[in-house]
Amino acid sequence: MSEQRIHPTVAAVTERIARRSAATRSAYLERIRAAASEKPARGQLGCANFAHGFAACSPSEKLGLRGTGPQGPVKPNVAIVSSYNDMLSAHQPLRTYPEQLKAAVAAAGGVAQFAGGVPAMCDGITQGRAGMELSLFSRDVVAMAAAVALAHDMFDGALMLGVCDKIVPGLVIGALSFGHLPTIFVPAGPMSSGLPNKEKARVRQRFAEGKVSREELLDAEAGAYHGIGTCTFYGTANTNQLVMEVLGLHLPGASFVHPDQPLRKALTDEAGRRVAATTSLGDPTSLVRDYTPIGEVLDEKAWVNAVVALLATGGSTNHTLHLVAMAAAAGITLTWDDFAELSTAVPLLTRMYPNGPADINHFHAAGGTAFLIGTLLDGGLLNEDVRTVAGDGLARYRREPQLTDDGSIVWVDGPTESLDLDVLRPYDKPFAPDGGLRMLHGDLGRAVIKVSAVDPSHHVVRAPARVFDGQADFLAAFERDELNHDLIAVLRYQGPRANGMPELHKLIPALGVLQDRGHHVALVTDGRLSGASGKIPAAIHCTPEAAVGGPIALIRNGDIVTVDAVAGTLTTEADLSGRRPEGAAPTDAEWVGTGRELFTALRAGVGPADLGAGVFGAVATAAFDGASA
Ligand SMILES: O=C(O)[C@H](O)[C@@H](O)[C@H](O)[C@H](O)COP(=O)(O)O
Numbered sequence: 001m002s003e004q005r006i007h008p009t010v011a012a013v014t015e016r017i018a019r020r021s022a023a024t025r026s027a028y029l030e031r032i033r034a035a036a037s038e039k040p041a042r043g044q045l046g047c048a049n050f051a052h053g054f055a056a057c058s059p060s061e062k063l064g065l066r067g068t069g070p071q072g073p074v075k076p077n078v079a080i081v082s083s084y085n086d087m088l089s090a091h092q093p094l095r096t097y098p099e100q101l102k103a104a105v106a107a108a109g110g111v112a113q114f115a116g117g118v119p120a121m122c123d124g125i126t127q128g129r130a131g132m133e134l135s136l137f138s139r140d141v142v143a144m145a146a147a148v149a150l151a152h153d154m155f156d157g158a159l160m161l162g163v164c165d166k167i168v169p170g171l172v173i174g175a176l177s178f179g180h181l182p183t184i185f186v187p188a189g190p191m192s193s194g195l196p197n198k199e200k201a202r203v204r205q206r207f208a209e210g211k212v213s214r215e216e217l218l219d220a221e222a223g224a225y226h227g228i229g230t231c232t233f234y235g236t237a238n239t240n241q242l243v244m245e246v247l248g249l250h251l252p253g254a255s256f257v258h259p260d261q262p263l264r265k266a267l268t269d270e271a272g273r274r275v276a277a278t279t280s281l282g283d284p285t286s287l288v289r290d291y292t293p294i295g296e297v298l299d300e301k302a303w304v305n306a307v308v309a310l311l312a313t314g315g316s317t318n319h320t321l322h323l324v325a326m327a328a329a330a331g332i333t334l335t336w337d338d339f340a341e342l343s344t345a346v347p348l349l350t351r352m353y354p355n356g357p358a359d360i361n362h363f364h365a366a367g368g369t370a371f372l373i374g375t376l377l378d379g380g381l382l383n384e385d386v387r388t389v390a391g392d393g394l395a396r397y398r399r400e401p402q403l404t405d406d407g408s409i410v411w412v413d414g415p416t417e418s419l420d421l422d423v424l425r426p427y428d429k430p431f432a433p434d435g436g437l438r439m440l441h442g443d444l445g446r447a448v449i450k451v452s453a454v455d456p457s458h459h460v461v462r463a464p465a466r467v468f469d470g471q472a473d474f475l476a477a478f479e480r481d482e483l484n485h486d487l488i489a490v491l492r493y494q495g496p497r498a499n500g501m502p503e504l505h506k507l508i509p510a511l512g513v514l515q516d517r518g519h520h521v522a523l524v525t526d527g528r529l530s531g532a533s534g535k536i537p538a539a540i541h542c543t544p545e546a547a548v549g550g551p552i553a554l555i556r557n558g559d560i561v562t563v564d565a566v567a568g569t570l571t572t573e574a575d576l577s578g579r580r581p582e583g584a585a586p587t588d589a590e591w592v593g594t595g596r597e598l599f600t601a602l603r604a605g606v607g608p609a610d611l612g613a614g615v616f617g618a619v620a621t622a623a624f625d626g627a628s629a
């Protein structure tokens with residue numbers, strides 16, 4: 001393999017992360033290497049434990065699991081962990097996957113068991129509602145549920161079925177707790193394109209202005225979200241798929257093939273075959289040992305590749321939390337400074353809604369992941385020398401899957417030219433010199449801003465603050481027509497410790513109306529936005545959050561605040577010295593309903609946004625110990 005050219009910034013950040021993570025990474029690798037075994041894991045169980053593990057299986061499955069000879073079990077047993085439910089259009093197709101995967105693994109000489117289900121919240125359904133205050137925590141609940149499934153210790157490999165926002169990051173975190181297992185992520189693919197996202201957003205703004213009826217709004221929404229598969233905007237779910245591909249946890253080109261295409265079925269079958277072939281037991285059909293534990297795949301080079309892919313595509317801001325939390329589960333410490341530094345070197349190569357009118361299907365048709373990964377490799381912006389579930393080296397992800405006449409799957413060279421330069425560009429002819437995801441700092445703390453969907457005339461907004469303790473307060477003020485001026489909307493007590501850090505995406509249509517009226521508006525919050533949020537300059541994930549005394553709680557109505565995405569600053573002209581925090585997070589007594597009262601311990605133990613807003617490990621311990629974030 002020719003020596004790959006690597007951009008000096010990518011090399012420097014990779015090296016810095018490796019150095020910073022050396023102790024935790026080596027402790028992690030030592031743990032997973034100790035857990036690895038060249039014999040089927042279930043063979044180490046006591047007889048009673050083991051008998052429970054196959055009691056309910058069919059006779060043929062029992063034979064496969066128990067083994068026939070005196071030496072006991074020999075076949076690899078693969079865990080299937082699924083987030084299927086009917087609530088997420090993206091997860092509904094997963095309903096049939098477990099039986100399909102069991103057959104595929106059996107055909108490859110292994111056995112497979114449905115090890116457990118994990119919950120999946122649809123952020124589209126809960127957007128703007130109380131349920132959204134469980135959403136970020138659901139990532140870590142998914143991780144714990146995946147661990148419960150894998151903790152049966154019956155398994156030599158795993159297949160993770162999930163697509164959307166918090167589910168895929170949660171499945172990665174859970175899988176990394178069993179990092180000795182080869183693990184392949186199995187997606188279901190996008191919805192076909194319906195009402196264009198831009199038209200959907202236009203109808204929403206007109207509804208916010210009272211110019212269309214609720215019936216017309218519902219018709220537009222139902223035209224956009226019309227069938228099975230992942231919603232077609234480039235939000236967190238589709239960012240997840242791209243990140244899984246670049247991390248090497250999907251089969252090459254698996255992300256954006258539709259659920260109802262024959263190629264999707266072949267890709268799912270191949271995932272079952274491949275995971276059975278890469279356990280520590282060796283490939284049952286060829287006895288070639290190609291052991292590929294997930295914990296070894298996800299090293300610092302892989303995580304840098306994931307950040308580069310996020311930046312190059314203007315992906316979801318939620319990944320400034322999820323990538324940090326996932327990497328930590330592999331013993332790797334990612335920081336927002338890493339994102340910021342990589343952002344100076346990584347150009348914006350795609351324009352998908354909210355960063356443009358195109359959707360994920362247009363991206364796929366324009367060359368998709370094969371072209372994107374290829375051009376990023378050509379530009380020296382990705383580490384090529386990584387391990388993947390498909391084998392060593394990221395160059396194999398320049399290829400894309402095709403069906404042969406007999407229904408099997410082959411990989412062929414993907415496009416080396418973009419098929420639509422309005423959607424997908426080569427690294428040397430980008431839409432913008434950087435990915436538009438920037439870090440802000442200043443006397444209001446640290447924050448994240450994504451400007452790839454914001455008109456340059458709004459990259460710097462200086463205006464008087466108007467402070468709100470919740471979305472409803474803001475929307476009520478908008479309805480009373482009190483906000484018709486330049487405005488910095490400050491939404492405080494929306495951080496992880498306060499109320500679970502909800503997405504505040506419902507504010508965007510109203511802020512969009514104000515912006516379209518010619519006002520300079522921006523949002524400042526310790527909460528989140530949706531990956532589908534665009535157009536409004538928003539300093540989000542403000543850290544420290546208001547609930548731990550962060551400076552965002554010191555802002556008063558009328559203070560002049562400046563959100564400056566060019567200089568990378570978040571500042572106020574008010575003198576904050578001597579001020580005391582105003583307002584307060586909801587009290588536990590107010591946490592009734594929608595299950596929020598069940599998440600008290602997670603709110604108490606969650607760490608800060610710039611450490612991934614997770615409830616695991618040292619971060620949470622510090623939080624429980626009352627150390628301020
Ligand atoms: O981070 C994300 O991508 C969002 O949470 C996304 O999953 C959610 O579904 C959006 O809210 C949908 O967009 P609309 O609410 O505009 O339909």
Ligand code: SF4
Pocket residue numbers: 087088089090091121122123124125164165230231235237
């Ligand atoms: S992309 Fe968002 S709205 Fe669509 S199914 Fe997934 S979570 Fe729900």
